[in-house]
Amino acid sequence: MPAARSIRRFTAQVARRRAGAGLGEVLGDVYYAVVISAVGIGVALGVAGALRTALPHVPDEALPSGVSLPTVVAVLAVVVAGVVLSLAARLGPVGAGGAEATWWLTTPVDRRGLLRPTSLRLPVVAGLTGGAVVALLDGGLLADHGIGHVLRLGLGAALLCAALVLGAGHLQSHGVPRRATAVVGDLVIAAAPALALLAALAGWRLSALPDVPWWLLVALALAVAGLGWWLDLRLGRIRGRDLRESGSVATQAAGAVVSLDSRELGRALTDSAARPRRRRVRRMRLARGPVTALLVADLTVLLRSPRHLVQLVGSALVPVVVVITPQLAGPLGVVVALLVSGYVGMLATGEGSRRAEMSPAVDRVLPLSAQQVRRVRLVVPGVVMLLWSLVAFGAVGSWEGDPVGWLLLGVASAPVWGAAAVRAAFRPSPNWEGPLVATPMGALPGGVAAVLSRGPDVAVLGMIPVIICVVLGTVVPTVLLVQVGLSAIALAVASSTSTKTMMERLSEASEAAEKEKRGRA
Incomplete structure (x- = not known):
């Protein structure tokens, strides 16, 4: 039997051959994505800076009561962690949808090799997104430290977000229902504003976000690598039914994003964490x-x-x-x-x-x-x-x-x-049968x-x-x-x-x- 890696390579080669995209087009897409991401980060920094300038300036030592702005940013960081955990549970974090579930999971090969790219995709995306958001909040809204502090904080947030997704993958490999993990993420989101209110009542506030030392970043990186290696060892224990369910939800969500259908995206995220059966009848x-x-x-x-x-x-x-x-x-x-x-x-x-x-x-x-x-x-x-x-x-x-x-x-x-x-x-719904308009996000229907x-x-x-x-x-x-x-x-x-x-x-x-x-x- 062929190795799992060779099956993945063969599938990727056939997909590239049928797509008709050469190396130049792929590099052009990568370049375009990098430029658009840089422009988006720059615009976000500008908006955050303008918002910081428009907000009333109150020194931390002159705060009569309530919470400080760094405390609010810390609460928003908790919200980011809850969103990452909730979405990771609803979208997988490890899944196989479409042709992968139909063909790959039925082949008598090592399932670890087939699922390894899928298990790494979501932690990488979550780490990049979470780190960028936290870095933008610190550098754009607070702007009270240098670029080194912002980079270290963003890198620490990225590693924590990746660790949360890998932890959700471990729970999935142990048979924990994805609904339970998603509910935990939702509770973290709900607890964030409650923490801000408790901080206001207790008179506790942050004067600035703490600096992340390099030794802590190294420790977090080693912990993330260990979680990834441990999850890789357990990929073969994930049930095929769970992989198909996670893959179908991710495919549905991706299709909703491409077709600009927010209603379908909401249904995918809601139904993925719904209880499959009810014990009581109303x-x-x-x-x-x-x-x-x-x-x-x-x-x-x-x-x-x-x-x-x-x-x-x-x-x-x-x-x-x-x-x-x-x-x-x-x-x-x-x-x-x-x-x-x-x-x-x-x-x-x-x-x-x-x-x-x-x-x-x-x-x-x-x-x-x-x-x-x-x-x-x-x-x-x-x-x-x-x-x-x-x-x-x-x-x-x-x-x-x-x-x-x-x-x-x-x-x-x-x-x-x-x-x-x-x-x-x-x-x-948008009329996809009419003429399409070229946009930075691709071809979209008019109107x-x-x-x-x-x-x-x-x-x-x-x-x-x-x-x-x-x-x-x-x-x-x-x-x-x-x-x-x-x-x-x-x-x-x-x-x-x-x-x-x-x-x-x-x-x-x-x-x-x-x-x-x-x-x-």
Whole structure:
């Protein structure tokens, strides 16, 4: 029998031959990727530097209370670790999908040699991404040390992220369910803002991120190498079913990213950590008709997704952390916290609508029109985001000294988030049959930006009164009334079943008016 390495080489040769790409094209792609990565890092550093300049400057010794900016960066580093662990468990970390699972796993060869590149791919990607993010946070947002400190910190973060992925691979080789590892990562993410609040209550803060000595980096590198070598010895013990499941999830996620389908990406990450079977059966006694059946279904989908619950809890605590951080507690920081955390929380509430868009069979058999179904789907996201708004806007109101006014503004703006969630869930897919446009990310269909903006457009336009109030530092009654009107408009837009963009509607209206003028003439 041939060796596993020769099988991998043969497969790679056939793939390159059928792809028709020569050495020059491969080197050009590598060069292009390196240039784009460098440009992206430079832009991120510029944005972080501009944000650091725009934030209020408060010396560490003059902080009256709350947490310091280095403490917030340390909390964000914990979030990065939780995200790496959660994604590693959902995407593998070791898997074989498609042709690899069909052909490679059935051959009577050493499975270690077949899976070795796959077991190293995710730790390398996680290490590079995690190290770059932490280095950007330290060098761009803090900028209180030299380049050597930033590089050592980024290298340490990269090694820790790689170690987390390798640890998840060891758990997979021991038969630990991927769902359990993903839940641990989600809990780490949820614990990060809670740690910031505990630090504020205890009066504990960091004046700067600690420097990572070289001996510690060497020790981490040796530990990562040892974990990789140990995982390589255990690759043959991973069950074929686990490898196929992990590979199928990674393939589904990669296809969703290439096709710019965020809904499919969310389904891949959610279903990969879902419980395969339920020990208890819920009677759904609250479902008394078609309307209540939809409401119960949406609420059940939300409650059975730990990742979405973590999104809601963590995003609701972000504005609280921002307002208790004097170096972030300014109009810019509060606006960014409300918009970004609100959008992240909003995405967690629309899972029921996203599944209904993928499989509308249940909605079509109900004695409800399509518009009525959209209106019912607005209830659960609206109510959940109302609770989110009470926490977020309550913190902003305590910071501004007017809790009642800001709570009223939060209640008035909550329907906007629910409307954005439903509008984003039922947006049409990009038209890949039409002409393609050359972009830095490859060939994309025309009008893809208009499709992806459905949902975020409602959130941004509907939150303009909130932005005005944050900039003014007070809730103006006139602006509050405008917020009520915009929320009503957002609900009407989200309940509409039309898939056309605003530009297409205006174009059709102008054409109809032109035809009417010609008919009269």
